[in-house]
Amino acid sequence: MKKYIYSLLFMMTVSSCSDFLDTVPTDFITQKNYFKTETDVNTALTGIYDVLGKTGTYGRTIYFELDISDESFNGLSQQTMDLSLNNYDASDVKVHNLWTLLYDGINRANIFLENIDNEDLNMNPEKVKTAKGEALFLRAYYYFLLVTNWGDVPLKLESTKSVSEVNMARTESEVVYNRIVADMETAFSMVQPASAYAYNSRITKSTIAGILARVNLKMAGYPLNKTERFEEARKWALVVMDTENGHELNPDYKQIFINHCQDIYDTKECLWEVEFGKVATGGQEEEGSLGAITGIGNSDKAFGYSYGAMRTTERYYRSFEEGDLRRDWTINNYYYGTVNGISNTHVPYSDAQIYNRSNAKWRREYETATPKNVGTTPINFPILRYSDVLLMFAEAENEVNGPTDEAYEAVNQVRRRAYGLNLPVPPADIPSDVELPENLDQTDFRLRVQKERSLELGFEALRRFDLIRWGIYISTMRDLSNEIKNTAPSSYKYAGRTADNTSDRHLLLPIPSLEIALNKLMKQNPQW
Template sequence: MKKYIYSIYILLVGFMTSCVKLDTEPTDMASSLTYFSNDTEIEYALNGVYDKIGSNYIFGGGDCLSTIFDATDQFWGSTSPSIAVYDYTASDVRVSIIWRDLYTGIERANILLKNINDAEMDEDQKMVTIGEAKFLRAFYYFMLVQNYGAVPLKTEPTESANDVSFARTNASEVYDFIYAEMVEAESLVNPITDYSYAERVTKSAVQGILARVSLYRAGFLNRKDKSEDQIREYYTNALFWAEKVINSGLHDLNPDYAQVFINLIQDKYDTKESIFEIGHFTDGAAGVFGSSEIGDLGNHNGIPQQLTQYGYSGARYRLHPKLFKTFEYNEEYQDTRRDWCIADYLFVRNSNPPEKEYWIDEQGEAYEDPNKLVYRRIGKFRREYELEEDKIKNYNSTNNPVLRFSDVLLMAAEAENELNGPTPKAHQYLNRVRNRAQISEIENITSKDEFLEIIQDERYTELCFEGFRRMDLIRWGILVEEMSEMVDFNRANGLTHITFNRAGVNISERDYYLPIPVREISLDPLLTQNPGW
């Protein structure tokens, strides 16, 4: 089976194409009084709730939350203004579209949840649907509160065109809502073993995201008004939910790190490792789905290559040499992740078919010179592995990984360390990830701070380019510090060109949150702007 979302895509478009702003009434959907009458119509509606998670600006690819807004382990290879270098304003269209798309998904969930009890359908399936819709609504709010801080918390459908003004809800209250909704959803949705694919909300997916939510609740921006007991409770919750996944026996690491991403590229599902994915689909440039439900991982963040039939990549992003240096790579241990995440070759320009030229020096060793490293490119999502013959130049069907088992292990290790220090259990969770990478096990760390620094580096190398780095740095409270240190690292290694350093020079404390979109503030008199914007 390909992807749940597309089984009834064409019908879905007719029913659920509304652009439901926070301050407007949906006018292009079938009436909720007549639409939700049976299980088929409920399924259409649920597909509509899922639909926004794959939006171009949410998890769609090269210009979304997981790429252009996460330019912390990669840099923008251009001198033009960009969110990627913290050179933008509150009127930036992407800032506005992300807000709009997330609230559109929330409004669709609100409508479904308001009306589902009137539908004639199997009660067990109704409960599963409620669980999925509640999780997705909470997940959309999680992305909102992470990125914008306090946001309006709206849990009922828009009833009137006059229903336009909503004040921002305290972030702590939004987190309380997210956590409670996800806990309820976990009790309702199906286990992952009920499906052969990973785009569906399952118990494992909810448990893993609950661990992530709990870590963010305990993080830098959210702990200012919290007691030590409250913060400890959040870490306890993070460990509880991560260990739910670990101890279920349903998940394990794929022994081949590269294969995890080849599977995502080729629509092969390994739900032991890849627990929750955002599905993208195309049947080629000339197909019915050629321009629908597509993503573009590997295009902006890939290896430059000009021929469409072999997988075009404009490759607007490059890597920070500091990331390359963070991988453990020496005479004794060679991290198997490094040369997959950071391609050890370029395609020879104008060669047909594409020829690879490897980054090796006269001794046959990989270049270590930072001046050479900046020309290496992101290799995690390699378009050359795509199976579709009739490729689209800028788009593809590569799935976006939202939750992998390695992430769960690292969250468990971090939470255990925060609660009890670097215990044998914390070491065990961390070393499962390092063992897959074929690098040295971490042993006998006794300092809590030292162990956290190791976790931070491990998340940096294991999860690079997957959209987690910026949010990790924010919850650790070191975003500005880390980006500024990137500049120091670059300059110390002779990398003084403006493109290498713009993000670290431009960043400031205001960048812990995105601005509230100017358009929303102009339409809603109760909204206020974030500090510094």
């Protein structure tokens, strides 16, 4: 069993079928007199974390259907309508489930924060403070996912107490962002440092600082364009980079993802992961799909079944430079075949077979937990890695001070690891094409950081988010559409479906139709 808050106590179940404003929760403990012991607190806190691991969030939707961009396409060719194809409407069940789950998490956090200060609670005050900080941060993070995907959303800071609490108007996104930042900064002072835990699925100071860098970068870009926020992003990235926190790059890029498959925690590289665990009977504690819906396609259930549904685009494959070791780990250079009677043999792809290849960061052949399920895996999903923090710092530093030596070094740390040179290497021994070219101006450095984020963080639910905040999502997808039409093999022309469908309205998701029907103050997003 994995050492995680989910497995400390029994998991609380949640129904995602009811609208968050329509009903009073019946599956979450709401009695004021419940919070009497540390076990009570941990159980309720577990329920807030639980939302992260649902199929409708980081179990699948956020990194598969919601993040298909110029890096990848949905390889299930028989589909014509889906969130992953940018061909959906306000009645789409995945859109509805994501909205509902996030508000479920917010409501759970509100209940927790309203009731934890119970005078009858028998618990160390420092532990109470830590738990409150985690709940406060998670509520803010769920709002961050909501506001980035829907824009203006209802800001609900009290739990649902009556069936009459149905009608709530949308709050301006800038107000929501400001509340997110305020709550995360408060939570930072309450939670423990990363060194307090031997695992990385619990909220720590490093988690919050890194996510605050991400939030502030979003605020500095589209749609708010509050460029003064670059300084805040820089500040919070530096907090994580402080050597006292002990974070550093794993020397071997591929080992990051092998560790996820083998239930090995790397708290230096991975600052925050969503935990997925397998119970002794072979069932799932949480319904993760890494390596099963993604991964290298394989029909062998014992070896590790995978749909291999998230395919790479030729644009993404060719964006990697010669010698970059990340390419053939992020994107598989072999498939599983039978050779001389031996099944699951690695058979190399030809140079022309690019669209056949998949998101291969998480490979089930490395999965150690058995028996292996067909549709789900216990592989953790990394929400935040140290390399992401380095690249966020470089981006923010460049916007504030230009391409300084510090900005260069942050990017070059990531690039040296990509070429197998992560250990200290004398400058004279570093090949000239490994590090960034010298004397880049601010614009060119910005473009290099944008590219590096894709090379380093591909398939980690950040590309669409980045393209939108940089204001280039629509133009990028239109360029991709033209490229696929002109260059893809005829059997893979369908790879351009998502790009073909993309229009201005896809900068935001539609408010779910059920929410519109129930909430008389709710207004739909433009063009939906």
